[in-house]
Amino acid sequence: MDIDKSRNFSDWFNTVISDAALADLRYNVKGFVVFRPWSVKSMKLMYAAYEDELEARGHSPSLFPALIPESNFKIEGEHVEGFTPQVFWVEQAGGNKLEERLAMRPTSETAMYQMYALWIQGLADLPLKIYQSCQVWRHETKATKPFFRSREFYWIEAHDCFSTEKEARAQVKEDMEMTEAVVHQQFGIPFLFCQRPEWDKFPGAVHTYAADTLMPDGRVLQLPSTHLLGTNFAKAFNVNYQDEKGNRSPVWQTCYGPCISRIYGAMFSVHGDSKGLVLPFDFAPLQAVIVPILGKEKDGLAIMKYAEEVLEHLHKAGLRARIDSTPSTPGFKYNHWELHGVPIRIEIGGREAEQKSLTLVVRDAPPKTKATIPLASAAETIRKEGRLLSARLVSKADAYFNSHQAHAKTMDELKAALERGFIVRAPYCSMEKEEGKACADEIKAKLVGDVRGIKYGEAAPAHGEKCVQCGKAAKHFAYVARQY
Amino acid sequence: MDIDKSRNFSDWFNTVISDAALADLRYNVKGFVVFRPWSVKSMKLMYAAYEDELEARGHSPSLFPALIPESNFKIEGEHVEGFTPQVFWVEQAGGNKLEERLAMRPTSETAMYQMYALWIQGLADLPLKIYQSCQVWRHETKATKPFFRSREFYWIEAHDCFSTEKEARAQVKEDMEMTEAVVHQQFGIPFLFCQRPEWDKFPGAVHTYAADTLMPDGRVLQLPSTHLLGTNFAKAFNVNYQDEKGNRSPVWQTCYGPCISRIYGAMFSVHGDSKGLVLPFDFAPLQAVIVPILGKEKDGLAIMKYAEEVLEHLHKAGLRARIDSTPSTPGFKYNHWELHGVPIRIEIGGREAEQKSLTLVVRDAPPKTKATIPLASAAETIRKEGRLLSARLVSKADAYFNSHQAHAKTMDELKAALERGFIVRAPYCSMEKEEGKACADEIKAKLVGDVRGIKYGEAAPAHGEKCVQCGKAAKHFAYVARQY
Numbered sequence: 001m002d003i004d005k006s007r008n009f010s011d012w013f014n015t016v017i018s019d020a021a022l023a024d025l026r027y028n029v030k031g032f033v034v035f036r037p038w039s040v041k042s043m044k045l046m047y048a049a050y051e052d053e054l055e056a057r058g059h060s061p062s063l064f065p066a067l068i069p070e071s072n073f074k075i076e077g078e079h080v081e082g083f084t085p086q087v088f089w090v091e092q093a094g095g096n097k098l099e100e101r102l103a104m105r106p107t108s109e110t111a112m113y114q115m116y117a118l119w120i121q122g123l124a125d126l127p128l129k130i131y132q133s134c135q136v137w138r139h140e141t142k143a144t145k146p147f148f149r150s151r152e153f154y155w156i157e158a159h160d161c162f163s164t165e166k167e168a169r170a171q172v173k174e175d176m177e178m179t180e181a182v183v184h185q186q187f188g189i190p191f192l193f194c195q196r197p198e199w200d201k202f203p204g205a206v207h208t209y210a211a212d213t214l215m216p217d218g219r220v221l222q223l224p225s226t227h228l229l230g231t232n233f234a235k236a237f238n239v240n241y242q243d244e245k246g247n248r249s250p251v252w253q254t255c256y257g258p259c260i261s262r263i264y265g266a267m268f269s270v271h272g273d274s275k276g277l278v279l280p281f282d283f284a285p286l287q288a289v290i291v292p293i294l295g296k297e298k299d300g301l302a303i304m305k306y307a308e309e310v311l312e313h314l315h316k317a318g319l320r321a322r323i324d325s326t327p328s329t330p331g332f333k334y335n336h337w338e339l340h341g342v343p344i345r346i347e348i349g350g351r352e353a354e355q356k357s358l359t360l361v362v363r364d365a366p367p368k369t370k371a372t373i374p375l376a377s378a379a380e381t382i383r384k385e386g387r388l389l390s391a392r393l394v395s396k397a398d399a400y401f402n403s404h405q406a407h408a409k410t411m412d413e414l415k416a417a418l419e420r421g422f423i424v425r426a427p428y429c430s431m432e433k434e435e436g437k438a439c440a441d442e443i444k445a446k447l448v449g450d451v452r453g454i455k456y457g458e459a460a461p462a463h464g465e466k467c468v469q470c471g472k473a474a475k476h477f478a479y480v481a482r483q484y
Numbered sequence: 485m486d487i488d489k490s491r492n493f494s495d496w497f498n499t500v501i502s503d504a505a506l507a508d509l510r511y512n513v514k515g516f517v518v519f520r521p522w523s524v525k526s527m528k529l530m531y532a533a534y535e536d537e538l539e540a541r542g543h544s545p546s547l548f549p550a551l552i553p554e555s556n557f558k559i560e561g562e563h564v565e566g567f568t569p570q571v572f573w574v575e576q577a578g579g580n581k582l583e584e585r586l587a588m589r590p591t592s593e594t595a596m597y598q599m600y601a602l603w604i605q606g607l608a609d610l611p612l613k614i615y616q617s618c619q620v621w622r623h624e625t626k627a628t629k630p631f632f633r634s635r636e637f638y639w640i641e642a643h644d645c646f647s648t649e650k651e652a653r654a655q656v657k658e659d660m661e662m663t664e665a666v667v668h669q670q671f672g673i674p675f676l677f678c679q680r681p682e683w684d685k686f687p688g689a690v691h692t693y694a695a696d697t698l699m700p701d702g703r704v705l706q707l708p709s710t711h712l713l714g715t716n717f718a719k720a721f722n723v724n725y726q727d728e729k730g731n732r733s734p735v736w737q738t739c740y741g742p743c744i745s746r747i748y749g750a751m752f753s754v755h756g757d758s759k760g761l762v763l764p765f766d767f768a769p770l771q772a773v774i775v776p777i778l779g780k781e782k783d784g785l786a787i788m789k790y791a792e793e794v795l796e797h798l799h800k801a802g803l804r805a806r807i808d809s810t811p812s813t814p815g816f817k818y819n820h821w822e823l824h825g826v827p828i829r830i831e832i833g834g835r836e837a838e839q840k841s842l843t844l845v846v847r848d849a850p851p852k853t854k855a856t857i858p859l860a861s862a863a864e865t866i867r868k869e870g871r872l873l874s875a876r877l878v879s880k881a882d883a884y885f886n887s888h889q890a891h892a893k894t895m896d897e898l899k900a901a902l903e904r905g906f907i908v909r910a911p912y913c914s915m916e917k918e919e920g921k922a923c924a925d926e927i928k929a930k931l932v933g934d935v936r937g938i939k940y941g942e943a944a945p946a947h948g949e950k951c952v953q954c955g956k957a958a959k960h961f962a963y964v965a966r967q968y
Contacts, residue, residue: 024602026602032551034599061525065511065518066588067572069512092575094571139578152550
């Protein structure tokens with residue numbers, strides 16, 4: 001392929017999904033896709049990285065049923081209102097109508113918290129920090145787009161309980177730190193954590209904090225969000241603990257939801273180039289591919305034998321590698337594996353076989369940049385080059401993200417910045433629904449811009465500034481962007 | 485706990501599930517359970533072992549939608565007849581009735597093979613070997629039992645396509661070899677692979693081969709099954725390939741389904757003892773637990789500091805270990821971790837801290853068997869003891885399984901052996917439905933015995949023998965057992 005993603009992101013995105021066989025969109029249920037091996041292998045590695053991070057921070061894995069009785073679902077009022085329009089309902093099993101219809105989980109609060117009520121008795125049971133890796137189903141009414149928004153997606157949901165508000169707030173912060181450690185540092189995706197406006201919170205939450213990353217077409221995509229649930233759900237589901245004095249109080253709760261299939265989509269969109277995927281070394285299904293260059297026929301056997309020796313050397317070092325011994329030309333293979341984002345290509349011809357060397361080409365190197373290295377240190381060099389590649393991806397993504405930030409004081413400035421595909425900081429009247437939602441609606445209607453909220457940790461209130469939309473005294477600096 | 489599983493397996497099973505917190509059965513949808521961290525951690529390790537084996541043998545992971553349109557489901561006649569009574573149906577999404585109702589997958593043939601028809605064109609696309617790790621839903625009408633039979637379970641399904649019958653038959657054999665390599669060699673569960681009678685095949689299959697293991701109450705439990713699908717589904721779903729001469733032919737298919745949540749149940753049932761779980765070293769969530777013995781108060785700090793040093797040593801070696809620093813007594817902790825099946829207990833008191841040594845107790849060792857070893861070689865020794873423990877579990881399970889096999893020539897002999905909880909080999913008239921099913925029905929009615937089929941690879945036909953039930957000439961030796 002040869003498509004400039006900054007000029008035609010949609011075309012680039014669809015072409016890479018199809019040509020690198022990431023997903024097949026022809027499945028005959030609308031909004032559902034088939035994930036193919038090349039994306040699934042990366043997503044498995046991403047799941048493992050995230051689960052390791054969650055477990056290192058005290059979370060334990062569990063598995064809750066995919067079906068939730070309608071009555072559970074109705075226990076928390078805001079939650080049912082927020083999710084009911086999106087629920088797939090099961091009403092029949094075998095030939096029989098069920099006594100009560102069952103929701104296919106759109107998220108698991110209402111499945112999990114009734115169990116938490118049974119498990120939590122006293123302070124010894126707290127904190128309770130549990131996650132599950134699973135798929136969820138939401139009958140999205142917005143246009144679907146593979147990886148970014150589909151009616152079935154693969155995520156992790158972590159649901160934590162504490163005896164104090166302070167610990168719950170600390171957990172929200174930790175969730176953001178985990179996002180930094182995994183999504184930014186490991187997957188190389190920069191983002192901005194915003195506290196969402198009151199009118200755009202998770203149904204049932206006190207506060208919602210969500211990470212927005214920027215796609216090459218200048219639209220932001222929401223990555224993991226973490227929610228301070230307060231005691232809303234705990235009161236509704238009777239999740240109480242008894243303190244030292246014998247008083248029973250509702251627990252403080254948080255939940256956190258990294259969506260792996262979406263983050264994978266963001267990852268390849270952020271790092272890809274005109275030739276196709278560019279994958280961080282640790283999350284590439286294949287880290288190195290060996291392409292034998294069989295020039296003269298008589299060398300063929302020796303070259304293939306040496307290629308096997310190289311492969312064994314890499315496998316022994318724990319690298320994911322293979323030989324491409326298909327009958328295609330080397331040039332065809334180069335394009336094929338560049339499209340698939342394999343970090344390191346190893347070319348092996350007669351000279352390399354004779355010298356016991358390897359010629360390396362790194363996926364993001366300028367054209368014709370090659371290095372010949374000895375076999376003895378090949379695994380070590382490849383690992384080093386892989387680390388350097390991943391580090392470059394982070395830097396490049398950060399540079400792009402940081403260079404697409406703007407400030408606006410007027411609607412004209414805001415409009416101009418949004419049209420250039422920027423995330424825009426602008427003074428804004430209020431994040432309360434009654435005072436502030438009308439301006440967000442206006443910005444949406446006039447400029448196709450979305451008010452994403454206040455940047456987490458941004459100390460400066462907007463003293464003396466005027467709301468970019470209504471001109472009233474601004475309480476905050478809001479971040480505005482066009483969204484997916 | 486202190487329950488003899490051979491005398492009261494049901495009580496043992498329920499107690500261990502509850503006391504070791506493997507699952508919570510109080511979820512409010514019938515036949516659905518919540519899997520808790522201790523079982524989920526082992527199941528994650530088991531999934532990884534199985535996926536590694538599948539990938540080493542050329543399978544690639546994919547993810548197909550959980551929902552299947554009813555029309556797909558009806559394409560293969562036997563399949564729809566076999567599964568329809570068990571399907572959970574989705575008919576509503578949000579507030580709207582769907583145009584076509586959707587089945588929650590009870591198995592994925594009908595989701596996958598329509599995609600295979602798009603992916604397979606010529607010989608270059610074959611063999612196609614794909615697996616997915618997922619959950620499936622079946623509205624079982626039989627009594628449910630956690631892990632063994634529930635309405636939602638966690639499995640892997642591998643679906644393979646070939647150009648020849650020979651390759652498909654070789655795959656069925658390979659599936660059995662994988663079962664041996666993983667379920668027997670790694671999980672330590674012995675089994676017998678039987679070709680199921682014609683009346684007991686997977687709906688749509690030409691042949692079904694299934695592994696039966698034996699539970700402590702003398703009933704067999706079906707573990708993975710592999711199915712030669714022939715060209716039945718390929719013809720129904722138009723999965724064709726074009727050969728060198730330009731002729732289009734349907735592919736030959738196989739499918740294979742190891743159910744991880746059930747195999748986990750079998751694993752702990754086979755290895756457990758009167759004190760609780762006994763887990764193979766590689767599949768224990770925690771491989772070693774350190775119990776500090778704080779005798780005199782003044783030693784406490786030094787002992788705890790040394791325990792941290794030991795833990796670091798074990799973590800560096802990649803072992804899953806932790807310190808139990810709860811306020812309970814050492815005796816309470818011993819019982820607790822024995823119940824949970826932790827392979828190695830490390831006792832650390834003043835003497836150990838002073839000598840830089842560890843006192844080890846292996847989970848299946850006779851009472852009071854302890855060994856004191858130096859810290860320097862602790863990780864190595866623990867790994868060796870772990871390997872030995874796992875090997876003993878396999879031998880012990882094999883010995884039990886082999887000693888519960890019997891032969892019968894008469895219904896009285898068969899009855900006696902079934903009542904003793906044996907798997908019984910008996911001459912049998914026929915595995916064809918018209919000729920042989922009546923005898924199976926009689927054996928079920930009279931003896932509560934189930935005809936499991938012919939042992940895979942058993943060469944000897946039953947020359948000159950008479951069917952144990954009807955007395956007609958026996959074509960085969962059948963295996964009969966009481967089943968779950």
